[in-house]
């Protein structure tokens with residue numbers, strides 16, 4: 603069974619103002635696994651080929667690393683650190699921020715902040731995003747995975763959230779009517795003249811010598827996204843499992859992702875990756891033999907009671 607999660611989108615033009623931010627997604631999603639992965643590596647650059655200073659994830663015993671050049675336009679939480687490519691891993695994991703969760707082992711009656719996950723229990727993850735008020739991309743892409751099947755890699759069917767935050771809307775979905783202009787750089791070499799319109803319908807701005815999308819970047823710099831409520835699967839072995847979260851810009855995806863799909867590993871020239879170790883606890887489930895003795899005792903009790911009533 604493949605994992606499917608609700609993905610809420612927004613229209614770039616804001617015609618449909620969906621109140622999708624800062625709203626917990628209701629509904630329960632059961633987790634399942636498949637050997638099939640949708641991601642390919644067409645444009646993905648391995649971090650081992652990069653030299654310089656990057657932000658990395660800090661997960662251990664996982665398949666491959668992720669690295670990001672700059673938090674100039676977007677990040678998880680409010681902190682961002684970078685390491686030498688020789689380190690190839692986040693060295694300051696104590697500064698990881700932007701991801702938190704609540705857990706429930708009583709079916710959602712009570713919730714515990716950042717507690718242990720319990721097999722068969724519920725968990726809902728929260729992602730806090732920070733972005734700049736400028737840029738020429740349409741959206742920032744948030745995505746996160748949990749290595750539920752403990753095979754050391756994050757596959758597409760282990761995605762727990764995939765959200766786009768459009769540059770021209772605030773965290774409540776309101777479209778910006780003022781602010782920094784979002785320029786059309788895709789026609790950068792296709793210069794126009796006063797009054798001309800390019801094939802994307804953008805008009806030439808003679809004053810700034812650019813194609814003007816007439817779209818303003820929102821002044822809102824922070825938003826919170828929630829995963830669905832997830833039921834923690836029964837794991838093969840009880841040990842810590844790794845969550846990875848990433849945020850990048852649309853332009854980064856065009857250059858370093860397969861068909862605009864952000865996968866858990868590889869280089870991105872913007873944004874951030876954060877890894878979190880999740881502790882999994884178990885619940886006491888009666889042994890089958892114990893359960894059988896209990897049921898047998900219950901059956902005898904009911905039979906004796908019925909006999910007394912019949913007399």
Ligand SMILES: [Ca+2]
Pocket residue numbers: 677678679680681682697698699700874876
């Ligand atoms: Ca961060």
Ligand SMILES: [Ca+2]
Pocket residue numbers: 748749750751752753754755756757760
């Ligand atoms: Ca996995």
Ligand SMILES: [Ca+2]
Pocket residue numbers: 657658659660692874875876877
């Ligand atoms: Ca990091």
